[in-house]
Amino acid sequence: MQSIAIVIMGIIGMLFGWFVYSRFIASKIFRLDENFTTPAHEFTDGVDYVPTNKVVLWGHHFTSVAGAAPIVGPAIAVYWGWVPAVLWVVFGTIFFAGVHDMGALWASNRYKGKSMGALSEDVIGSRTRSLFMIVIFLVLLMVNAVFGVVIAKSFVSQPNAVFPAWTAIVVALIIGQLLRRNFSLVPLCIVGIIVLYASVYAGSYLPISLPDSLFGLTANANWIVILFVYAAIASLLPVWMLLQPRDFINGMQLLVGLFLLYGAVFLSMPDITAPAFNTQQALDTPSIIPLLFVTIACGAVSGFHGIVASGTSSKQLNKETDARFVGYLGAVGEGSLALITIVAVSGVALAATPEEWHEVYSHLGDGSVAAFITGGAKLIENGWGLSVDFSSTILAVMVVLFAGTTMDSGVRLQRYIIQEWGDIYNLSALKNGTLATFIAVGCCLLLAFGAGGSSGSGGMIIWPLFGSTNQILASLTLLVISVMLIKMHRPAIYTLIPMSFVLVMAFFAGIIKLKEYFLAENYLLVFLDAIVLIVSVLVMLEAWSVIAKFKQQALPKQDD
Known part of the structure; x- marks a missing residue:
């Protein structure tokens, strides 16, 4: 029964956020104007700048920012107890993530569709742009590397998910072509969902696995390489051809998945076996503050969202x-x-008793995606009567497709950053889309294998660093939005408070991880972490200087 209380309170909170708080921020703070000419209309090119139905665009944006992170983060952070995880997710969504994501869209829209890094030059200064873009590139580098590892591990552990995952790409390509020929969206969506779930059913009987060793690499490593080859090709295609239809189909698939999971809670009314606050933590467990706030990033607030919002x-x-x-x-x-x-x-679907739950979650980092698939599949079986095997395949495909769409967008955004560097520093070679994509993918592969070894299996060591870097980026994005509001003489408190909280938590988490990586002699991650911390301090100082100068100029002159 506790699970229903959690769900109902969470839904009520998020409904308040959508119907009340977001309307206030949109109309009174950002003052969104439906008559403003958007970059999609001003610079229409049929490739990147494409005016899009808001429902289709929501599907692209939602699935691009979701990825596997809102599953991985909460599934790890519940180790500290389900109460702090629920509170951070609900309040973070209402007052942090929603404002951050809408604000990033608004800010980029007002600056001709520029990325947050590029528009920070106009808002704060040229030095800020260079610093900001370093952080953005590193976040994209880490998120692509992490999600490549997540998908590869899912393909190895859940071979039933391979066939439907690749079928979804074919379906998206067909739908993209039909939409381009003015076919109606609704029937195409319905047919696409039917085909997708038919492939999920077929995948249950068509498991696809790579050999344990091929070309001197493990199956996990080969999947990582294959996935990045695909992501490179996908990132060069026009957005209408694959990105938009795939993201929209995945968005609809997510709604189905959420319906199954939330419906199962109301139908089966499972008890919670996880502790509200875990008092049986392993001795090496880091403090919940600040680590909770970087372990759950996507699902509460995430800097990666600002990249997607302003990038695509x-x-x-x-x-x-x-x-x-x-x-x-x-x-x-x-x-x-x-x-x-x-x-x-957290419930009986994963572990029937508190003792069993502690066996699954014996250390921080246990559980994760595997726990979600196992617990979610059992939950669906208890609520809807679907078999565990079929339910597991549905959830595994959901995780894979989300992570895949994030990789699609992430590699595309990395290409944008590299091409922008080509423009900034007048390096014509970097302006080439193919070369820029090759560089982006090469960096991702180096990090995935560099942090995880030749098998790529240990690449998830990047996750804590991604969490702190991602949250620092979120605070910097909120900082840029706040400076814009201050310059426009509008209240900035609704962005400054989230910015300050997230920055403090993420910065201290970064320092903690810096020490851990140094003691573990993982100097690659020490180097990356140190760069992010130094750059974030420099950006904050630049922004404070601009705000101070603006306020000084705005003061009325005193008579002598």
């Missing part, structure tokens, strides 16, 4: 007022996924 979504915004629907509602959707993940890994 803002270039497809049909009306500025659509930023509320796409940005804030996208954050609510992700928060809903994080919330149901906590329920799935």
Whole structure:
């Protein structure tokens, strides 16, 4: 019964966020204007700048930002107890993530669809742009490397998910072509979902596995290479051809998955066996503060969302007022996924007794995606009567497709960053899309294997560093939005408070991880962590200097 209380309170909170708080922020703070000419109309090119129906764009944005992170983070963080995880997800979604995502869309829209890194030059200064883009590139590098590892591990452990995962790409390509020929969206969506779930059913009988060793690499390592080859090709295709239809189909698939999971909670009313606050932690467990706030990033607030919002979504915004629907509602959707993940890994579906739960979660980092799939599948079986095997395949495919769409967008965004560097520093070679993509993918592969070894199996060691870096980026994005608001003489408290909280937590988490990586002699991650911490301090100092100068100029002159 506790699970129903968690779900109901979470839903009520997020409904308040959507119907009340987001409307206030959109109309009174950002003052979204439906008559403002968006970059999608001003620079329409049929490749990146494409005016898009807000529902389709929501599907792209939602699935691009969701990835596997709102599953991985909460499924790990529940180790500290389900109460702090639920509180951070719900309040983070309402007051942090929604404002951050909508604000990033609005800011980019007002600066001709520029990425947060590029527009920070106009808002703060040229030095800030260079520093900001370093952090953005590193976040993209880490998220792509992490999700490549997540998908590869899922393919190895869940071979039933391989066939439907690749079938979804073929379906998306076909739908993209049909939409381009003005076929109706609704029937295409229905047919696409039917085909997708038919492939899930077929996948249960068609497991696909790679050999344990091929070309001197493990199956996990080969999947990582294959996935990045695919991501490189996908990132060069026009957004209407694959990115938009795939993300929209995945968005609809997520809604089905959420319906199954939330419906199962109400139908089976499972008890919670995880502790509200875990008092049986392993001796080496780090403090919940600040680590909770970087372990759960996506699902509460995430800097990666700002990259997607300003990198691809803002270039497809049909009306500025659509930023509320796409940005804030996208954050609510992700928060809903994080919330149901906590329920799935905290209840009897995963562990029948508190003792069994502690066996699954003996250390921080245990559980994760495997716990979500196991607990979620059993939850669906108890609620809907679907077999555990079929339910496991559904959830495994959901995780894989989310992580895959994030990789699609992430590699594309890395290409944008590299090409922007080509423009900034007048390096014509970097402006070439193919070369920029090759560099982006090469860096991701180096990190995935460099941090995890030749098998790539240990690549998840990047996750804590990704969490702190990601949250630092979120605070920097909120900082840029705050400076814009201050310059426009609008209240900035609604962005400054989230910015300050997230920055403090993420910065101290980064320092903690810096010490851990140094003691473990993982000097690659020491180097990356140190760069992020130094750059974030420099960006904050630059921003404070700009705010101080602006306020000084705004003061009325005193008579002599």
